[in-house]
Amino acid sequence: MIIGVAGDTGHGKTTLVRALAQGAAPPAVAVEGEEVWAGALCFLDPPGHPGLVPALLSASGGIDAVALVVAADAGVTAATREQAAILDGMGIDRGVVAVTRTDQAPDRAGPVVAEVRALLAGGGLADAVIVPVSALTGEGIAALRASLLALHPLVRAAAAWARLAVERVRPASGGAVEVTGTLRAGRIAWGDGLLLSPRGSYVKVGALRAAGRAMAVALAGQRLTVELAGPEAALAAAGDWLLHPALHAPTMLMDARVRLRAEERLPGPGEPVRLHLGAAQVPARLAALDGLAAPDAAALVRVTLAEPLAALALDSFVLRDAAGRRTLGGGMVLDPWPPRRAGREPERLAQLVALSQDAGAALRSLLRAGWIDFGAFVRARNLPPAGQAAALAAAGAIRMAGLAVTTAQMARLRAALIEVLAARHRDHPDQPGLTMQRLRLLLPDAPPAALVGPLVEAALRDGAIRQEGRHLSLVSHSVRLSARQERLWRLVRGVLAGARFDPPGVPELAHATGAQPVELRALLKRLSALSWLEEVAPDRFFLRDAVAGMARLAGAVEAQAGTVGLAAFAGQLGVGEAAAARVLDFFDSIGLTRLDGEVRRVRPELRHRFDDALEPPG
Incomplete structure (x- = not known):
């Protein structure tokens, strides 16, 4: 289980991690960069100021839980508040708070626990266990370790396409490079061909390593270092995504849901912000879609990015001011490739609300309005074949030429097709019927040719319509010459x-x-x-x-x-x-x-x- 360690500089984070590692079972401890592996726990202990906040932002999306450290002799500081805002912005709701150095300020433990509880109230960590500890005397260490283990690792999509957020890059022998991060989804094995997104550089996977040990295959949820080879491997950079080619679709425009801190307001359309997603940070601008820009309230926004970003649906992100000095809030990607127009129409806003649900529920809601591009939907959700079948079944839908549509909607389209042809024959009895393209445009909402083609083929097979040359007509219709x-x-x-x-x-x-x-x-x-x-x-x-x-x-x-x-x-x-x-x-x-x-x-x-x-x- 991957535990992100957060807290102000000098509050005893590293000392606490060492104390937790000493009593680990099994006791083997491996240290690699900022990672300390102790038994079933992997602690991400980022460096102190000024690297703490950037490291926390990069790693927060790949952790299973957080250990927030607050020193009893210092209490909640401005840095503590900033990091709590980052964790809340990322939607992290699993963690434990350690009130350290209780041996140095025994009378302060109770008041600091109250301060922490007030700080976290209303956020994802409002119900987090708070454990007073002393790394020097060992008081509370066993209870803290037990509280962390009780959280259990997150369940990640092991059957999905591979996706790893690159947090660190360093050169390796033979012209290769090594990248480190958490495998958010899928599996990676030696010899796999993957892409570095958003630039699309092709690389070959070499050696894999976790906790200092080599491995043949890595699964979702593991923290690992991956060796990359190939002519474009040297282009790897922190902030990239290492992913399966099926997921490579960078965006510079996306629709999202954001929630601001109580003391912040939604930036104006021309006001730049800094968006942190995965290990990347990208300048961005926001525009409210639904008018809900009140502090501490969720708002639907259109995000315009200054640089391409390899985002997918349901990715969490943090918003900070353009200078990177304060956290404004956080959010979740709803649609990484939105339509450029009609962003504020009621139908579009309803779609965005639907997209915040799980795949089956989202698909069911979206299909009430007709049909959708199923290829884009499954890419945005990183849905494996089994997940695609389950989502279609939950929505009562079928896949047809890259689109998803319900069987009920296909029945309605077939009835409309017959009625359009009947109307054509009534109004123009001396005409042969309609071409496929003209018929498609006369159907409700002008469905795509990918739907109309199979619909016409089925009607031809059933004998409901016939075709003469390019024209379609009802079987009862005939054109007679004088x-x-x-x-x-x-x-x-x-x-x-x-x-x-x-x-x-x-x-x-x-x-x-x-x-x-x-x-x-x-x-x-x-x-x-x-x-x-x-x-x-x-x-x-x-x-x-x-x-x-x-x-x-x-x-x-x-x-x-x-x-x-x-x-x-x-x-x-x-x-x-x-x-x-x-x-x-x-x-x-x-x-x-x-x-x-x-x-x-x-x-x-x-x-x-x-x-x-x-x-x-x-």
């Missing part, structure tokens, strides 16, 4: 089928069918809207099966030559290069082919775009 249009369409179809890959333009087609060009052009435009024809070039209409054949021939030319060359393609079509060029321009315009310099290739995912078109009547 008798005159039907006769003209049969004539046009015959001419186009005979010409295949080199159909005549509208004037020649009008001459061949005996139709007026204006009337014929209007009919061809309508048939193109129905996806019965494709207008490949102005006044050049092809049957869709001819376009499908040309697409296949383009793929065959590429397979043979590595590119869809104009001459080769024209040869395959049996037409001149000018006619073939019109077809390739059309393919480029719809994205079927892509021209890169002199090389044109068919996009594999669109190769069969026209193959599934229904045969038009005729």
Whole structure:
């Protein structure tokens, strides 16, 4: 269990830690830097002034509990108050208070205990056990040790992705470096490839060491030193996060909940502050989102950072003034990648309140409004696969193409899809229906294509709707041509089928069918809207099966030559290069082919775009 030792300089912290270590069971004691390992306890005993507060800020997020030291002959000092504010700002609510040097001021122990109780009232450590001790006589040492052991280590997410806050860096042999910190989540093993965030430097894990002993694998909650190798290892710095690549998503904007000290106020939008998260400290500015800026009250804020920060949801942080002289309060990250707009809208504020809950409850609350980016949600929460499944189950949701949505919401969207198509048919009975994109935009809240695509596919499989070319319609809907249009369409179809890959333009087609060009052009435009024809070039209409054949021939030319060359393609079509060029321009315009310099290739995912078109009547 990792115990952070806090207290004013000269109050006997180091002497107390030595006394606790002497009676440890097992008695083996290891000292490494600022860490003293004594049995089941690891004490982080930071250096005295001026390094005390920075060390406390860096380490506080990785400890299991705190031992706050107050000397009986000195009492609560300004430094004690400052450190208590830091601990409270970080949300630390597990700890023990040691009133030291009771042998030197036996009459002061009682009053100092009262001072401490008043100091901690209303904070996370309000109910902390207070033990008067004397490192010289040994009085209270056993009781203090027992009180610390009774707290037990925090339960950390061992199955999550690895995440370690780098507190110290020092060079190692062979060009490697060693970083020290607490593994906040996941596991690290020799040979792992990790990133140093926020800069994104790739490093390889070498030797691992805890309490002076080598280890093959480290688990969440352990205090350890990690050797890093690789060309970018030298870039490691205190304040970095050593983490799995899946978690690397630095931010310069985040939404958070803050709580200020009773004597402080929320800084104005232009007033700089210093934000401490993990072992990093970053200049920042705050803007209230909900107007609750009263002292000692929680407020929702938008945090704008001056430098990238590798923050995740539910990370605790401390706010200090820009000069780093006093602590303003603390807070918790709610959304590390918030939308830039609508930050103060009631719906957004409700989302932020929901995000302060555990993963299952947060997901359930968020999905009441629709769907969310599940990939961003699980990254922000560092949710392992098992945790993702549990959160989805708790919310009654499913994962679909990177999104999370409830089954009830999908049912509502399906009903809306049918109603939108029915309304379209009522208002425009002579039209074929709607394209996928147009249908999506007409659905409530314009759901993303990742949801609408599977929804349409399911409706097609069930026979609730059908597709003709690019258009979707209800199965009961049909577009009928007038008798005159039907006769003209049969004539046009015959001419186009005979010409295949080199159909005549509208004037020649009008001459061949005996139709007026204006009337014929209007009919061809309508048939193109129905996806019965494709207008490949102005006044050049092809049957869709001819376009499908040309697409296949383009793929065959590429397979043979590595590119869809104009001459080769024209040869395959049996037409001149000018006619073939019109077809390739059309393919480029719809994205079927892509021209890169002199090389044109068919996009594999669109190769069969026209193959599934229904045969038009005729």
